[in-house]
Amino acid sequence: MNEKELRTPGTNFIKTIIDTHNRTGRFDGRVHTRFPPEPNGHLHIGHAKSICLNFGIAEDYHGLCNLRFDDTNPVKEEQEYIDGIIRDVRWLGFDWGDRLYYASDYFETMYRFAVDLIRRGNAFVCDLTAEEVREHRGTLTQPGRESPFRNRSVDENLDLFHRMRAGEFPDGSRTLRAKIDMSAGNLNLRDPVMYRITRATHPRTGDSWCIYPMYDWAHGLEDSIERITHSICTLEFEDHRPLYDWFLDALETYKPQQIEFARLNVTYTVMSKRRLLTLVNEGFVSGWDDPRMPTISGLRRRGYSPESIRIFCDRIGVAKANSTVDYAMLEHCVREHLNLTAARVMVVLDPIKVILTNYPEHQTEMMDADNNPEDASMGKRQIPFSRELLIERSDFMEEPPKKWFRLAPGMEVRLKHGYYITCTDVVRDTAGTITEIHCHYDPESRGGWTRDGRKVRGTLHWVSAAHAIRAEIRLYDHLFALDDPMAVPEGKTFRDFITPQSLTVISNALAEPCLADSAPETRFQFLRHGYFCTDPDSSPGHPVFNRTVGLKDSWAKIQRGADEQ
């Protein structure tokens, strides 16, 4: 089964709208979308939803999707973010051809459109301060008052706007505003600001501009210039659609259809760029790519595959109702993809020694092992087997509970790809702690099976003591203890609910030799543990692995049930 079969796109209200447009010929059958990030932070799983939606729809309808930076506010935007966003979208697997655009490339065009709007009598230069503009805006229930500068002549507006651009006025001293309706119930229509004066160095245009366009003015023009057909954005812009339409209608220019959908929320995490920045700046995580972050770079470092994220975005659907997706859904999608693609390997996290008393000393056998039982094409590897082995401490119990089929005194288990072994004895230190488990192995069970077809319920993973390599393993848990970190009690902040044990480091796990020098971002299944991914912190002789997600564990479930009784 490949990704195509795993993906189950389904329909949604946006496709329904597009189908209608295609039927009526609104855009001559064209479908052209865009993903328009502002480079003021790194992309997260919520953006992935939008990316998959926009690029996915373009693909479904044999259309196009542009990557466009909405870089209209230089005080918050940085080249570092531009580079990171390009890297992340590409990593997710999307291709924008040669259509990488920047709103800043349209600044001159936008300026000319603004002059046009002034000439049409639909915009004016306003000398009110920011605070005065706010006072004039009115409130949710009371209409606003018109600016005293609202009725300047076209010529005066043209002159003033030109001088705004020329840098004759100080920052914040004047704005260009659209002349719409100060009594509109929709606040966005109360003579919105189109340009502000801000002397800030822009990552791309440098200091060549001191006036910058506002979102509402700029965004529709960007879409219009690129001949976008469907401008897909999140719900909070629903109130802005009348303004989006107003500007393009007033200019009598090409107008796309804006469509709004609900942004993604996932349990146990935060999704706003502001809060993610807080986590980074206040040192709660190591950076934007900390494996606990819901950022694309964090998920990547954690071991999520691009395919798994795309599958997730298909599964959650698209609608207009605010909703929060269960983190378990994301986990399910990675497991599903990694089960098919990740090589199996054996690693013992908490080792205890096993000695096979009837196995020849100084002998080493190489055992055949499937790399992936789901995919024979991934081949086999050889694992060294010898007299002294390490198994998981938790796989042995002196007095096992019912239904236990791991190792215990007198019990026979299978060592995966190895032999059947039976526990005969244990060795303790002076404190009474078990230090060694003595076992007999059955020479007839080489490879992990016998001719007599005897049933052995338990299968354990192991490594050979003489051949194992040390590895650092990083286990992660939810960053937040609350499924909704935003729903905090009065007087608390989301900071108060950060889980202290969200990162557990195991510095002396023992792994089979093939893991010695795996490249960063290689994904594995550590048998019976979960999916892990090589971290970039790895160095020769010191491999580091991040746990992406654990395997489902029905034994843990049974134990939980027993505890409750």
Next chain:
RNA sequence: UGGGGCGUCGGCAAGCGGUAAGCCACUGGUUUUUGGCACCAGCAUUCGUAGGUUCGAAUCCUACCGCCCCAGCCA
């Protein structure tokens, strides 16, 4: 109190007047050299509430109720 939206299973989400898809989670069971995977079965007589229209309503109408967004020279 103005404007704009949204309410279908524990969580997502189809459905668009013909009698409630699917996924996650959960619960049983089969299978198994991963207590994984896979497979089978169960899981909304009911669609925010109340009326109405209709042979027939989650879908149409009316009125309520609840939740979200908007008063940046942010996007």
